[in-house]
Amino acid sequence: MTDSPSRARTGARRTKPRPPSARRSAASAGAASTGAAADAKGGAAPSTGTAGTTDAATPARANGRRQSRAALNGHAGTEGRSNGRRANGVPWTPPVTPEPETASPPVPVDDHEPDIWDERVAGALRFLRRRITGQYDVDEFGFDPDLTETVVHPVLRLIYRHYFRVEAFGVENLPTDGSALIVANHSGTVPIDALMLTAAVHDETPDRRHLRLLGADLVFRLPFLSEVARKAGSTLACNPDAERLLRNGEYVGVFPEGFKGIGKPYRERYKLQRFGRGGFVSAALRTGAPIVPVAIVGAEEIYPIIANVRPLAKVTGLPYVPVTPLFPWLGPLGLLPLPSKWLIQFGKPIDTSTLTEDADDPIVVFNLADQVRETIQESLHELLERRPDPFT
Amino acid sequence: MNVLVTGVGRYLGAHLAVRLAAHPRVGRVVGVDTVAPTPELAELLDGRVEVRIAELRTLIGAIAEADIEAVAHMGIVSTPIRGGRPAMKEHNIIGTMQLLAACQAAPGLRKFVVRSSTAAYGASFRDPAVFTESTPPTLMPRGGFAKDIIEIEGYVRGFTRRRPDVTTTVLRLAPFVGPDADTTLTRFFALPLVPTVFGRDPRLQFIHSEDALEILVRSVVESHRGTYNVAGPGVITLSQAVRRAGRVGVPVVEPGMSAFAAFVKASGIGEFSLDQLDLFVHGRVVDTNRLVEEFGYRPRSTEEAFADLVQGRGLTRPGAFAVLRPETVAAVETLVLDGIRAARTAVTGRPGRGPTND
Numbered sequence: 001m002t003d004s005p006s007r008a009r010t011g012a013r014r015t016k017p018r019p020p021s022a023r024r025s026a027a028s029a030g031a032a033s034t035g036a037a038a039d040a041k042g043g044a045a046p047s048t049g050t051a052g053t054t055d056a057a058t059p060a061r062a063n064g065r066r067q068s069r070a071a072l073n074g075h076a077g078t079e080g081r082s083n084g085r086r087a088n089g090v091p092w093t094p095p096v097t098p099e100p101e102t103a104s105p106p107v108p109v110d111d112h113e114p115d116i117w118d119e120r121v122a123g124a125l126r127f128l129r130r131r132i133t134g135q136y137d138v139d140e141f142g143f144d145p146d147l148t149e150t151v152v153h154p155v156l157r158l159i160y161r162h163y164f165r166v167e168a169f170g171v172e173n174l175p176t177d178g179s180a181l182i183v184a185n186h187s188g189t190v191p192i193d194a195l196m197l198t199a200a201v202h203d204e205t206p207d208r209r210h211l212r213l214l215g216a217d218l219v220f221r222l223p224f225l226s227e228v229a230r231k232a233g234s235t236l237a238c239n240p241d242a243e244r245l246l247r248n249g250e251y252v253g254v255f256p257e258g259f260k261g262i263g264k265p266y267r268e269r270y271k272l273q274r275f276g277r278g279g280f281v282s283a284a285l286r287t288g289a290p291i292v293p294v295a296i297v298g299a300e301e302i303y304p305i306i307a308n309v310r311p312l313a314k315v316t317g318l319p320y321v322p323v324t325p326l327f328p329w330l331g332p333l334g335l336l337p338l339p340s341k342w343l344i345q346f347g348k349p350i351d352t353s354t355l356t357e358d359a360d361d362p363i364v365v366f367n368l369a370d371q372v373r374e375t376i377q378e379s380l381h382e383l384l385e386r387r388p389d390p391f392t
Numbered sequence: 393m394n395v396l397v398t399g400v401g402r403y404l405g406a407h408l409a410v411r412l413a414a415h416p417r418v419g420r421v422v423g424v425d426t427v428a429p430t431p432e433l434a435e436l437l438d439g440r441v442e443v444r445i446a447e448l449r450t451l452i453g454a455i456a457e458a459d460i461e462a463v464a465h466m467g468i469v470s471t472p473i474r475g476g477r478p479a480m481k482e483h484n485i486i487g488t489m490q491l492l493a494a495c496q497a498a499p500g501l502r503k504f505v506v507r508s509s510t511a512a513y514g515a516s517f518r519d520p521a522v523f524t525e526s527t528p529p530t531l532m533p534r535g536g537f538a539k540d541i542i543e544i545e546g547y548v549r550g551f552t553r554r555r556p557d558v559t560t561t562v563l564r565l566a567p568f569v570g571p572d573a574d575t576t577l578t579r580f581f582a583l584p585l586v587p588t589v590f591g592r593d594p595r596l597q598f599i600h601s602e603d604a605l606e607i608l609v610r611s612v613v614e615s616h617r618g619t620y621n622v623a624g625p626g627v628i629t630l631s632q633a634v635r636r637a638g639r640v641g642v643p644v645v646e647p648g649m650s651a652f653a654a655f656v657k658a659s660g661i662g663e664f665s666l667d668q669l670d671l672f673v674h675g676r677v678v679d680t681n682r683l684v685e686e687f688g689y690r691p692r693s694t695e696e697a698f699a700d701l702v703q704g705r706g707l708t709r710p711g712a713f714a715v716l717r718p719e720t721v722a723a724v725e726t727l728v729l730d731g732i733r734a735a736r737t738a739v740t741g742r743p744g745r746g747p748t749n750d
Contacts, residue, residue: 121732129725133718134635140627140677141521142595220517223591223646230595240520240527 142230152232156199170346171204179246179289182253186261188299189322200344212245213253242283254280263320266304272377278369285359290349293372295379298342301390340390343383394420396460399467401425406433408608413440422458424451448487452494462503462612470537484540492551505561505611511538511667515674524679525619535667561611566623570601571704581637584713590643593631594675597623603691621678624694637707638714
């Protein structure tokens with residue numbers, strides 16, 4: 001309930017008329033329908049259509065936009081309206097849609113446009129009131145959907161769309177209902193890839209699912225970071241938490257490479273590191289959740305590590321102290337990630353429901369972990385071919 | 393059934409004894425403690441419970457003498473009593489050992505119920521988010537109470553092995569709150585400025601005092617063998633609790649909290665132990681499915697329990713130090729919104745239409 005107004009608001013932002021893209025999605029019905037067909041088959045359009053990179057991108061994006069519009073015109077709009085009325089005492093006006101409405105009276109365009117700014121101000125004040133009086137819900141892991149939807153995702157969305165220009169493929173491979181264990185490669189010195197994956201899952205899935213990340217204990221040792229991580233839906237990477245989240249039907253995101261992956265030098269980019277003990281596999285097996293391998297290309301270039309100051313890392317207790325072309329030479333400016341172009345590929349889900357008995361069999365677990373690892377590595381190579389230049 | 397209740401000098405023991413005395417399946421209720429009940433509790437107990445106040449060693453004879461069938465061990469204190477931490481440890485551990493020794497020697501005993509605490513799980517950043525009854529503590533807790541609890545549970549396990557015919561119930565209680573329960577925690581939320589740990593917002597769980605007592609009564613009267621987490625389902629973060637109580641949180645850096653603990657002790661509002669400090673850094677959440685399944689009783693959620701504390705103690709009443717009362721905040725919201733609308737109308741020159749333009 002708490003997320004519906006913000007959902008409606010983001011929907012409004014998404015459907016704001018953007019001439020070239022709107023034309024593309026509306027006019028190229030062919031592209032949209034292929035996207036829908038791929039969706040219906042549950043197949044992987046991108047992996048078969050490797051010929052043209054932009055062609056493969058178009059159906060996925062057009063499809064995503066169509067879905068969000070459907071959600072807006074359908075339940076999200078009405079839900080947001082009723083919620084707005086209840087919370088505020090005044091009716092909520094629906095955001096403008098580019099499609100002509102049959103029942104709209106012939107009024108001048110200027111007056112027909114609802115007062116977006118008024119709604120934004122009222123929404124922000126409502127949010128502030130909820131925060132100040134503590135009237136929001138937090139789940140047992142500390143996840144705060146109100147804060148995540150209203151503050152975290154809008155910021156991530158800006159970075160996702162405009163800074164890294166992320167393109168996500170194969171989102172239809174995520175099960176529409178129920179849990180999934182999303183396993184991805186880890187890179188980039190700072191875990192921005194985890195944030196972008198969260199944004200991809202939230203913004204590209206039709207019902208705006210949240211990705212519940214599993215984080216290293218370093219994250220939960222530090223003040224502030226630990227609380228921000230918990231509020232945004234993360235929890236400590238341990239089997240009890242992973243299994244509990246999967247049993248609750250959540251999407252759980254895990255980076256089995258851990259620090260070995262994220263802190264590797266630039267010359268080893270896109271080479272998957274060892275996959276730990278495969279604890280993530282047994283969590284999936286015990287709960288019967290499908291494993292979705294994900295390849296993320298682009299994060300390796302944001303802070304290219306050319307050296308690691310080991311003595312300093314040892315003294316501070318950090319896993320690594322990176323030296324990049326910009327850091328620490330440029331001081332705070334060196335903290336700015338390089339604006340690489342990102343591609344995220346969601347692979348075909350691996351069914352584990354038949355293997356529930358083998359959760360404690362190390363051979364089954366290792367084999368499955370290897371299979372996931374190889375799938376991600378192959379997928380990384382394919383994505384790299386589609387993106388010849390890291391910064392375009 | 394005759395019942396012996398330890399710890400009748402305090403809230404939980406006294407209220408449990410009175411409830412048991414009113415229960416149709418309970419005969420005599422003997423209440424023992426080393427300290428006399430407060431006048432308020434004494435009035436409650438008067439005429440219903442046989443209260444005996446003395447050193448615990450001399451009280452143990454009561455079990456054989458009064459033909460006791462069930463023992464409810466509530467006499468475990470969570471904060472140092474008069475005599476400091478050594479006296480607390482003596483009271484908790486030696487007291488429990490002596491009680492268990494007496495119980496072992498009582499052939500007529502059928503039930504043993506002990507009030508444990510969720511402090512048994514400790515609190516650290518390496519712990520899973522939610523503790524089930526089988527989760528071991530990752531690190532040995534550094535607080536005295538938690539150490540006592542772990543040791544007491546160990547002795548109770550030993551007793552369970554030696555007397556398998558006795559139904560032993562270990563109830564791990566979350567901190568209890570309620571309109572009439574007066575604990576360090578409830579006094580804490582009544583402070584005008586509530587100290588919190590800088591950069592930390594722990595997840596907390598409470599159990600309503602009514603629900604805690606109901607579950608204690610059921611475990612004495614009915615038969616529920618094993619260990620159970622007793623907490624209100626759901627979670628409330630410390631910052632949320634502070635705001636719902638209409639208070640303002642004052643973040644204090646972690647070392648500063650020790651100074652605060654000393655201040656609390658000096659100011660006489662209670663004790664603030666390392667257990668509570670760790671709780672305020674890392675938080676603690678337990679799974680209550682086992683309790684609900686076994687007892688067939690669903691306690692009020694943590695949110696409801698806390699709301700009852702705020703309501704019952706009148707924390708957001710005018711004049712109760714509440715800075716951020718919900719009504720005030722809502723009024724300010726309306727004021728600001730109207731102000732912005734008026735300003736926009738003045739600037740754009742169009743009639744103020746708010747969100748209702750059609």
